[in-house]
Amino acid sequence: MxxxxxxxxxxxxxxxxxxxxxxxxxxxxxxREPVDEANPLVGTAPLDRADLLGNAPPPGEPAYSGxxxxxxxxxxxxxxxxxxxxxxxxxxxxxxxxxxxxxxxxxxxxxxxxxxxxxxxxxxxxxxxxxxxxxxxxxxxxxxxxxxxxxxxxxxxxxxxxxxxxxxxxxxxxxxxxxxxxxxxxxxxxxxxxxxxxxxxxxxxxxxxxxxxxxxxxxxxxxxxxxxxxxxxxxxxxxxxxxxxxxxxxxxxxxxxxxxxxxxxxxxxxxxxxxxxxxxxxxxxxxxxxxxxxxxxxxxxxxxxxxxxxxxxxxxxxxxxxxxRVEVTGGTPRQRQLFYSTLFQSFASPRLVARKSETLVRRGGEASVVAYDRYSPVPYWDTARNQLTLLELIDPDLVAATMRSELETARERGYMNTSFHGDHAVLMYLGAMERGIPFDYAAAYDYLRKNATDTKGPRGYLDEYAARGWIADIVPEGNPSPPYAGGKAGMDKTLEYAWDDYALAQFARRLGKTEDAALFGKRGSNWRNVFDRSTGFMRGRTADGKWITPFDPQEPYYNFASKEASGWSNLWLVPHDVAGLVGALGGSAAFNAKLDAFFNTPYTPKGICRDCTGLIGQYVQGNQPDQHAPYLYAWSGQPWKTQRLVRRVLADLYGSDAAGYGYPGMDDQGSTSSWYVLSAMGFYPVDPSTPHYIIGSPIFDRVRLTMGSGKVLEVVARNNSAANMYIQSATLNGRPWTRPWFSHADIKAGATLVLMMGPKPNTGWGSAPSAAPPSASGGVQ
Incomplete structure (x- = not known):
């Protein structure tokens, strides 16, 4: 109903x-309403199959649940x-x-x-x-x-x-x-x-x-x-x-x-x-x-x-x-419970910390009376990849209030809030701009730019990143094994900063700041500085430019160059320039072979990796760095592999334990939950700073999403079943649709996406080079 x-x-x-x-x-x-389907116990248990769990914690320590x-x-x-x-x-x-x-x-x-x-x-x-x-x-x-x-x-x-x-x-x-x-x-x-x-x-x-x-x-x-x-x-x-x-x-x-x-x-x-x-x-x-x-x-x-x-x-x-705001028809009782439970958990962040006229005290002890409701700092490294996009669709007013809170915090502290390795606030602001949420974006841009240029700001090792184009790593004495070797995570930071910089370039271009757009657009290519063509992986480098050795892409915690990820996981951390990565790996055929190997190479842990849980081969659904990887086949002409993988992740890595409450790994303030919600509906934002959504394989016959604007997006999957996971053809608002992606402009006035499903891949649908999603190397997004 x-x-x-x-x-x-x-x-x-x-x-x-x-x-x-x-x-x-x-x-x-x-x-029975959607609220009756949601069970907050979902996410509180770990997976119970060893081949999916991956992580082998020390005796007496529980495996990571959500x-x-x-x-x-x-x-x-x-x-x-x-x-x-x-x-x-x-x-x-x-x-x-x-x-x-x-x-x-x-x-x-x-x-x-x-x-x-x-x-x-x-x-x-x-x-x-x-x-x-x-x-x-x-x-x-x-x-x-x-x-x-x-x-x-x-x-x-x-x-x-x-x-x-x-x-x-x-x-x-x-x-x-x-x-x-x-x-x-x-x-x-x-x-x-x-x-x-x-x-x-x-x-x-x-x-x-x-x-x-x-x-x-x-x-x-x-x-x-x-x-x-x-x-x-x-x-x-x-x-x-x-x-x-x-x-x-x-x-x-x-x-x-x-x-x-x-x-x-x-x-x-x-x-x-x-x-x-x-x-x-x-x-x-x-x-x-x-x-x-x-x-x-x-x-x-x-x-x-x-x-x-x-x-x-x-x-x-x-x-x-x-x-x-989201109604689903079809699916199994288990799928409906998982969907509404993950949707419930998706709203874990941000949270209200002070109402209008109340006192807000920051970590340094400074106190002030706030002029409007203030929300908690955004955990960008986690939620900017998908959860904020879900909020932009469902509750744009909350996103606007969150952006206002973050901007006010920047005014108080001098810099925009960031978290962990990247500087992903720009992904939220640009993504919200692309989705038409009203805001003073010029004011936010000033602080985002300051983060990216002021070496005294929150971007670690920004001086060498700006001068050299990558952040050098130091091999720890004795080259200690995982899980927690010391280091700068320079390779990871380089990849994350390059993504942020490219988004900042697009932000600058929209504001008419052409010089900034050129500066940050060039820095958006810095991911190439840590790509080693000889191995076909991202690698850490020393200050003199040499590749750090030894190198093993299966190292579960290659922690002196990366963080919470292996070489396999970090290879795909170029969401703004997937077409460029396709070229760097030798073209579509080579890219597909590498991506196939990623999902099929057995996980062989060489130490404790508490975050490496929820596995398909080397793919780690339980942590953020490579959660977008199943959708990358859209750029390389094989979107049917995305359809198959998405269904597999949804079926095996959520709620497949005996209790039905298991998660592939930590939810991290709603991000792992948001992956399920978006993927179950049939689309996913590989680069959330853009207005583009990659089409996957919805598990429901019909999804009706009432966006914050009041307009409705419907995703209809005809002839849908567990076996019929492959898209045979599609229409968008009654017009034939041959691209494995759509833009927010296509749905902002309301839209109906109809997918005809079948048991075998239609290798012709969405596979033409011209059908690939936009990418930095393929022109301005």
């Missing part, structure tokens, strides 16, 4: 409005209320704090933190307990049955062993927990801080508050928290946890003090007792801020009363409005 589309708006409702939403939701619950969270949140909210069943400080290596891992079945606590993946990094934990937990040694991990765990957009619930039911929901900047205790005279809620510490204070008989020492990921949320309870507690005190064996927090015999109201330090906590002889339901409202007053103001504005069902209903309605 076709669902009405409503504008996305702030979720701040009065108690009466919350009740109205609840009644409306209950009356319509008999109709590291998503099943917690309750609303779209792009600043708070997620989430279960925590792993010790985020000890269980995952190298600062990757995933609070939840589906295979685990013991709960540490529940937290209202700063969003998916990183929620709870420095926030208090809440844990309902029954019995005499004060008798040491006590551990507050509680086992639970997976069959009694439920997650839906805006809601999470679980029944713990012992009979306590926990339910979670959220608004934009506050969380709500509901604990339903069994009949007991020993019910309590423990509230404690993690290792970072801080202070905890019991206030009156309904509130606990505190100041948590913020980590880098949480500073924008505010270190102060307030938790208000719906019922008065009958007793209170303080305690202190300490790490024990197997990363279990314990409570020692001198760590509990009754009737004490305040405690400070690492693992400090307070406990609150409740009367529950006949069973009791206790609700807890939680908010954070840069002062107690700000945290309390958020609570009063977003949750003026006590109405769990109302808040939950409003959260569901917000997700329904968003997910209803």
């Amino acid at each position: 076709i669902h009405a589309v409503f504008p996305l708006r702030a979720l701040i409702l009065t108690a009466g409005a919350l009740a109205a939403v609840t009644v409306g939701a209950q009356s319509a619950r008999s109709v 590291q998503t969270s099943p917690g309750a949140r609303v779209p792009h909210s600043g708070v997620e209320v989430a279960p925590v069943n792993v010790n985020i400080e000890l269980s995952y290596p190298f600062g990757v704090p995933a609070p939840y891992h589906y295979p685990n079945a013991t709960m540490i606590g529940f937290t209202a933190g700063g969003g998916p993946t990183y929620g709870g990094w420095a926030k208090p934990f809440f844990m309902p307990v029954v019995g005499d937990w004060t008798v040491p040694p006590a551990y507050t991990r509680v086992h639970y049955d997976k069959a009694r765990e439920t997650a839906a957009p805006g809601y999470y619930s679980v029944e713990l062993d012992g009979g306590t039911k926990v339910e979670l929901t959220a608004t934009r900047l506050s969380g709500l927990m509901q604990f339903t205790f069994p009949r007991t005279d020993r019910a309590a809620v423990l509230v404690n801080l993690p290792r970072a510490g801080g202070t905890v204070e019991v206030v009156g008989d309904r509130m606990i508050r505190g100041l948590s020492t913020p980590g880098d990921r949480d500073v924008a949320d505010g270190p102060y928290f307030i938790a208000e309870f719906s019922k008065p507690f009958t007793g209170f005190g303080t305690f202190r946890k300490s790490p024990g064996d197997n990363a279990i927090w314990g409570i020692g015999d001198k760590d509990v003090e009754a009737n004490r109201r305040a405690i400070a330090g690492s693992y400090a906590g307070g406990y609150l007792k409740f009367a529950a002889r006949d069973g009791a339901t206790v609700q807890v409202k939680v908010a954070h801020g840069h002062s107690y007053a700000e945290a309390e103001a958020r609570l009063r504005a977003e949750q003026p009363g006590w109405n769990f069902a109302g808040v939950r209903g409003a959260a569901r309605a917000a997700w329904a409005r968003l997910l209803n």
Whole structure:
């Protein structure tokens, strides 16, 4: 059925409005909507087939899952209320704090933190307990049955062993927990801080508050928290946890003090007792801020009363409005669940960090009152490749607000935000311009240009890149093996900067800056400086121009020249000039042979590569550098291979585990999810700074995407099935379509793409050289 589309708006409702939403939701619950298909548990499990997983972590260390969270949140909210069943400080290596891992079945606590993946990094934990937990040694991990765990957009619930039911929901900047205790005279809620510490204070008989020492990921949320309870507690005190064996927090015999109201330090906590002889339901409202007053103001504005069902209903309605923008027909139940679950997870970033007129505090400690809603820094290395394009299609207003936040941050700091190796903010700004999103692009360009020219800015080793055309690498002493050899990742940075520079050249050209366009256009060819024709791979070079040896393209973490990728993966990191790469490899036939080898050469790990998961040959779906590679056959005359590979990735590398929740690797703020969403719909942006989409092979009979403009793009796949994965012919708006790509200009007024599918490749469709997508070496895009 076709669902009405409503504008996305702030979720701040009065108690009466919350009740109205609840009644409306209950009356319509008999109709299954996209929001009913989405399961936030999808993404929390690893793949379970060794041939697909690839990564072999050390004993005792879990394999990478999507590291998503099943917690309750609303779209792009600043708070997620989430279960925590792993010790985020000890269980995952190298600062990757995933609070939840589906295979685990013991709960540490529940937290209202700063969003998916990183929620709870420095926030208090809440844990309902029954019995005499004060008798040491006590551990507050509680086992639970997976069959009694439920997650839906805006809601999470679980029944713990012992009979306590926990339910979670959220608004934009506050969380709500509901604990339903069994009949007991020993019910309590423990509230404690993690290792970072801080202070905890019991206030009156309904509130606990505190100041948590913020980590880098949480500073924008505010270190102060307030938790208000719906019922008065009958007793209170303080305690202190300490790490024990197997990363279990314990409570020692001198760590509990009754009737004490305040405690400070690492693992400090307070406990609150409740009367529950006949069973009791206790609700807890939680908010954070840069002062107690700000945290309390958020609570009063977003949750003026006590109405769990109302808040939950409003959260569901917000997700329904968003997910209803994409309707699919056909496919299997598993495919529909995966589609709407990945669409849900695609909205993990950005998140709201301050509302208009609130205080925003940056990592350096500077504070200011913001003139409009501000969003979290964009993780460009991850999300600029696909997730931001999805947002540009579905929610351009959010993208405009994000660009405004990023520009304001640049004005405050002097440079545009960047992340990891590249400088990919330009991909977002140019991509948004190409898709017609109104903005002051000239103002953004000034900072993007400064990033690309000021050697004191965020681009690492920009001086040598600008002077030499590549960034030299240093062979570490002893040439250490993976996974974490030291180095500059110069080859990787050269490739990423070349991509950024070419996009910046197109940006400059559109603004009439011809000299800049020429400068950055030339730098866009710098990828050729790290391409070794003798091996047919990208390679690191020393300062004198020599190729770094030894070289093995199967090295899973060739970390002194690249990062999170092998030589095989980085070979394809030229999305702006695929035609140039085709030529460099010797033409279409040689390019196709190399790309075939990439997908067929067995993965032979020579060390730990935690990010190398979700494999097809050397292809790594679980990380960003080569996720566009299946679509490159569109440039070399064999788009049917793209169609076959896309179907294989969708079928094998998402949800193919026993639980059906597995991801090929880390979701990285919605990027791995967005790959699934776009590919399942039938198209993908290999270079998101351009307006071009490469056609793949949709898994649904019909996709109806209502774009932010209100115009509708329909992708219709006739005679579609698991076997009929190949495009036989196509029409766009009733006209024959022989290109394996289309432009945003082709769909911005609304469009219908009809694909006739069949069981065998039509090697003639989309294969003519003239049908290839635009590329830097093929003229201006």
